[in-house]
Structure formats: structure tokens, C-alpha cells
Amino acid sequence: MLNDDKIRAVLVDDEELARKLVREYLSDYPQVEIVAECSSGREAVKRVNALRPDLLFLDIQMPELNGFQVLERLERIPCVIFSTAYDQYAIKAFEVNALDYLLKPYDRERFDEAMQRAFERLRSRQPAENLVALLQALQAERDAPHRFWVRTAGCLKPLKPEAIDWIEAMDDYACLHVGPERHLVSQTMKELEAKLDPRTFMRIHRSTIVNLDRIKEVRPVGDGSFRVFLKDGTRLSLSRSQAKKLKKYIV
Known part of the structure; x- marks a missing residue:
């Protein structure tokens, strides 16, 4: 990845303003092409499985299917950047599993950091390994509702x-x-x-x-x-x- 080909991205968030912000920030990355936008988890599963993008911006809290449930239903896991309102305890699960997150509300500097990590993973063709461990860790946090x-x-x-x-x-x-x-x-x-x-x-x-x-x-x-x-x-x-x-x- 990251040769002359475009990086194909899908945006998934039930809030239009959140998708608009990602579109705005991605306008500074001409090598990234947005191939689809989804406002629900169910729509995301269909579009991602059909389009097989390189990069997925995925909101966690959504109606019907949340971000975790979307990942569990994907035939192939692309490079993922989560949008999350989870606290630092849960965020550590992302860090140790080489997936990135954007803690809402986030600014352009934090977005750029996430993009650089995504580029590094795409260059190395690193798979979305330890996904099961990630989901289990996050599920454990959800099962203990401190909030x-x-x-x-x-x-x-x-x-x-x-x-x-x-x-x-x-x-x-x-x-x-x-x-x-x-x-x-x-x-x-x-x-x-x-x-x-x-x-x-x-x-x-x-x-x-x-x-x-x-x-x-x-x-x-x-x-x-x-x-x-x-x-x-x-x-x-x-x-x-x-x-x-x-x-x-x-x-």
C-alpha cells in the first residue's frame, strides 16, 4: 500500500457533523479517497464487505450495531481508526493492539497523528492482528458499567x-x-x-x-x-x- 494507488476510505458515524469533520480533515490528504459514508452499523457492514476499503473511520456508539459489532461482522478487517468517547482505561486496549482512536472531541493535530499511524500500518501491510483480544478487552469494559x-x-x-x-x-x-x-x-x-x-x-x-x-x-x-x-x-x-x-x- 501507499504506492501510486489511492487509499480507499469509508466513514462510519451516525452523526452527519462528525462525518463532515472527517471529510474536512481528509481534504488535506489527496492520497485518500472516500469511497463511502455510512450512518448506521448495518449499512457499514454491507458497504465495507462490498467495497473492501483500506481505511475505516468507525464510530463506536451507534444505534442497531455499535462499532464493535460492526467489526465482528466484517469479512476482512481494514486499517481502523475508531471514534470513541471511552475513558483512558479502555483506550489502552486500542494502543496495545496497534489500532488507533480519536477521543471525541478531537482536533486536527490529533487527527493527523492517527493518520500517520494508519500510513505506517498500511506501508508495513500489518494485519489487524489481536482483534479478538481487543474486542474482548473492550467488551469487559462495557460489561462493567462505571458509566x-x-x-x-x-x-x-x-x-x-x-x-x-x-x-x-x-x-x-x-x-x-x-x-x-x-x-x-x-x-x-x-x-x-x-x-x-x-x-x-x-x-x-x-x-x-x-x-x-x-x-x-x-x-x-x-x-x-x-x-x-x-x-x-x-x-x-x-x-x-x-x-x-x-x-x-x-x-
Whole structure:
């Protein structure tokens, strides 16, 4: 690579402004040709497998399929530059596996550094080795939710689990209720239930997980079921089966 041929690149990010920024920065690299742009993980899998680019700019947090899931579905792994809002602990996994990252928000200088690393890999024809180890390390970080990353006013902001009042199922997504705010995350209730601390969070219904510290009281409603009242006045249904589990918290 890096002879007289163009470096073929694909941009993957669900935010148009993020793709626009990469396009702008790449305008200083005439040897790079953008062959496709994708706004979702599913689209990215199809286009990357069909086009087989040399370089892939890949956002991590996207609906339907995130960046990790996209990589797992690719027939061939190109040189990858991730866009990520993960903290330094997770970023080390990128560094030791010779893949690069752009920590949002990033500037042109940081972008240029990532491009130089990409050029070095393309010159040496270094394969995307240790990809499995990379994905496992990042999966481990995701499975221990020290924080969630949520979109607010076009930005990604950290949200600690203990700030969540309750969680509502929405098909393959979940809505995090934090005071008056609502944040949609691309995880199922089953996934969240497995990750959250069971000493603080409990699934009280097939569509509801509640922060136990937010409960004001639980009342029977006459048909054998119950209502959970939160301190902010929110009313939630408590299934009969889960009511039995809740009793273990009663002293």
C-alpha cells in the first residue's frame, strides 16, 4: 500500500457533523479517497464487505450495531481508526493492539497523528492482528458499567448508573429516566439487568428496572398486583413474580 494507488476510505458515524469533520480533515490528504459514508452499523457492514476499503473511520456508539459489532461482522478487517468517547482505561486496549482512536472531541493535530499511524500500518501491510483480544478487552469494559455515555444537545456525556431513577424497555432499546431527562441506549433490558448492580437495581416488570434507592413505597392494588411509587411521584407496575423477590429487601 501507499504506492501510486489511492487509499480507499469509508466513514462510519451516525452523526452527519462528525462525518463532515472527517471529510474536512481528509481534504488535506489527496492520497485518500472516500469511497463511502455510512450512518448506521448495518449499512457499514454491507458497504465495507462490498467495497473492501483500506481505511475505516468507525464510530463506536451507534444505534442497531455499535462499532464493535460492526467489526465482528466484517469479512476482512481494514486499517481502523475508531471514534470513541471511552475513558483512558479502555483506550489502552486500542494502543496495545496497534489500532488507533480519536477521543471525541478531537482536533486536527490529533487527527493527523492517527493518520500517520494508519500510513505506517498500511506501508508495513500489518494485519489487524489481536482483534479478538481487543474486542474482548473492550467488551469487559462495557460489561462493567462505571458509566453510560448518553447524547445531550449533540454531545456525549457520562452518566453514572446511580443517577438513573428507572429504566423503561423500548423494543431493542432502553430509556434511562434521570429526573426530567430521558436517554435512549442501544441495549436490551436483559443486557442491562445483567450489568447493573443487583444491590441497587431490580427488574420489577418485564419492561421496567428500578433504582431501589428511588422507591418511596409499594402498595397493593387489589388484584394481587402492586404499584411502586418513586420519590418523584412516578408510578410503576410491579409484577407478582417480582413482588416475591422484592420481599427480600424488606426488614
